[in-house]
Amino acid sequence: MEPTILTLDQPLFILGSYTVTLGMCLFGAVVVLLFAGIPAVLGRRRDRQSALDAEQRMTALLTAQTEMQGRIAAMADVLGARQSELNQSISQRIDGMTHRLGTSITEQTKATHENLRRLQERLAVIDTAQTNIQSLAKDMAGLQSILSNKQTRGAFGQSRMETIIADGLPMGAYAFQATLSNGSRPDCTIRMPNGQPVLVIDAKFPLEGWNSIRSAENPEMIRQAQQQFRRDMEVHIRDISGKYLIPGETQETAFLFVPSESIFAEIHEHFEGIVQKAHRSRIVIVSPSLLMLSIQVIQAILRDARMREQAHLIQGEVIRLMEDLTRLDDRVRKLHGHFLTTQKDVDDVLISSEKLKKRGTRIEALDLETAARCPMVRRTQNPSTVVWGN
Numbered sequence: 129m130e131p132t133i134l135t136l137d138q139p140l141f142i143l144g145s146y147t148v149t150l151g152m153c154l155f156g157a158v159v160v161l162l163f164a165g166i167p168a169v170l171g172r173r174r175d176r177q178s179a180l181d182a183e184q185r186m187t188a189l190l191t192a193q194t195e196m197q198g199r200i201a202a203m204a205d206v207l208g209a210r211q212s213e214l215n216q217s218i219s220q221r222i223d224g225m226t227h228r229l230g231t232s233i234t235e236q237t238k239a240t241h242e243n244l245r246r247l248q249e250r251l252a253v254i255d256t257a258q259t260n261i262q263s264l265a266k267d268m269a270g271l272q273s274i275l276s277n278k279q280t281r282g283a284f285g286q287s288r289m290e291t292i293i294a295d296g297l298p299m300g301a302y303a304f305q306a307t308l309s310n311g312s313r314p315d316c317t318i319r320m321p322n323g324q325p326v327l328v329i330d331a332k333f334p335l336e337g338w339n340s341i342r343s344a345e346n347p348e349m350i351r352q353a354q355q356q357f358r359r360d361m362e363v364h365i366r367d368i369s370g371k372y373l374i375p376g377e378t379q380e381t382a383f384l385f386v387p388s389e390s391i392f393a394e395i396h397e398h399f400e401g402i403v404q405k406a407h408r409s410r411i412v413i414v415s416p417s418l419l420m421l422s423i424q425v426i427q428a429i430l431r432d433a434r435m436r437e438q439a440h441l442i443q444g445e446v447i448r449l450m451e452d453l454t455r456l457d458d459r460v461r462k463l464h465g466h467f468l469t470t471q472k473d474v475d476d477v478l479i480s481s482e483k484l485k486k487r488g489t490r491i492e493a494l495d496l497e498t499a500a501r502c503p504m505v506r507r508t509q510n511p512s513t514v515v516w517g518n
Contacts, residue, residue, distance in 0.1 A: 285387040286315055288387045289331040289385045289387070290304060293316060296423035296426075297430075301430060302318045302319065308377060308378070310374060314328045314372050315330055315331040315385075316331070317329070320379070320429075321433030321434075325379050326377070326379065327381075327426070328372040328373075328383070330372065330384050332364070333385065333386050334360040337361070338391060340356060341354055358399060361399070361402045362405060365409050365411050366409070368382055368384060369382070381411070382412070383422070384411050385414055388416075389415050395413065
C-alpha cells in the first residue's frame with residue numbers, strides 16, 4: 129500500500145462556502161505560535177528592565193535618604209537654635225509683660241482707690257443733700273399746711289410783708305395793724321413826710337381760688353376755678369378800696385401785696401381784667417420785689433424830707449460858723465501884726481548886738497596896740513587888767 133502524500137493545497141474541510149487547505153492551517157498555526165512566543169520574550173525583557181530600574185531607584189532612594197538624613201540633622205540643629213532663641217525671646221516678653229501688668233495693676237489699684245475715695249466723698253455729699261432735701265420736704269409740708277389754712281396763710285403773707293418793710297424803713301416810719309378812723313385795721317401803714325396821709329398796704333391775698341386753679345384736673349374745672357378766683361379778687365379789691373382809701377387820712381392809692389413772684393406774673397399774664405379793675409380802683413398789685421423797690425423809693429423820699437427839715441438848722445450853723453471864722457480871721461491878722469512888730473524889734477536887737485560885737489572887736493584890737501606905746505598905761509599882775517597912772 130502506497131503512503132498518502134499530503135500537499136499544502138490539499139483541502140481539509142469546507143467552512144461554509146470557503147475551502148480551508150492544509151497550507152492555510154499550517155500558516156495559521158505558525159502565526160499562532162509566533163504570537164504566543166513574542167509576549168513571553170517581551171515579558172522577560174521587561175522583567176530585566178524592571179529589575180534594573182528597581183535597583184537604580186533603590187540606589188537613588190538610598191542616596192536621597194542619606195541626603196534627607198543630613199538635611200533633617202541640619203534642620204534639627206537650626207530648629208534647636210531657633211527654639212532656644214524663641215524660648216529666650218518668649219521669656220523676655222513674658223517678663224516684660226509681667227512687669228507691665230504689675231505696673232498697670234498697681235496704677236489701676238491706685239486709680240480704683242482714688243475713684244472709691246471720690247465716690248465716698250460724693251456719696252457723703254449726696255447724703256448731705258438727701259438730708260437737706262428731706263428737711264426741705266418737711267418744710268414744704270409745713271408750708272403746705274400753712275397755706276391750707278386761711279388764717280395761717282394770711283399770717284405768712286403778713287410776715288413776708290413785715291420783713292420787707294422792717295428791713296427797708298427806719299423805726300417809726302411804719303405801723304402794723306394800726307386802726308383807722310373808720311375802725312378798719314390794715315396790715316401796714318407807712319407814714320409819709322410833710323404831714324402827708326399814710327400809705328396803706330394789704331397782705332390778705334386770696335389764695336383759695338388760685339390753689340383751686342392749680343388743682344383743677346380738666347378744662348371745665350379750670351374755667352370754673354378761674355371764674356371763682358376772678359370773683360374773689362374783685363371782692364377783695366372792692367373791700368380794700370372801701371375800707372382803706374379814706375380822703376385826707378390815707379393816700380389815694382393802696383398796695384395789694386402778693387407773696388409770690390410767680391402768682392404776680394400769672395395774674396398779669398392771664399387776668400388782665402383784674403389788673404385793670406385794680407388800677408381803676410386805685411389799688412396797685414405788688415410782688416415782693418416791687419414792694420421792696422417801693423420801700424426803697426419811700427426811704428429816699430423820707431431821707432430827702434428829713435434833710436429839708438434840717439436845712440434851716442444847717443443854715444444857722446453855717447452862719448454861726450462864718451461868724452466864728454470872721455473873728456478867727458481878725459485875731460489871726462492881729463496876731464500876725466504882733467508877730468511883725470516882734471520880728472522888727474528882734475531884728476533891731478540883732479542889729480544892735482551886731483554893732484556891739486563889732487565895736488568890742490575894735491576896742492580889743494585898740495587896747496593891745498595902746499598898751500605897748502603909751503607910758504601912762506601900767507599893767508597889773510592880771511594881764512586883762514589895765515591901770516592908768518599919772
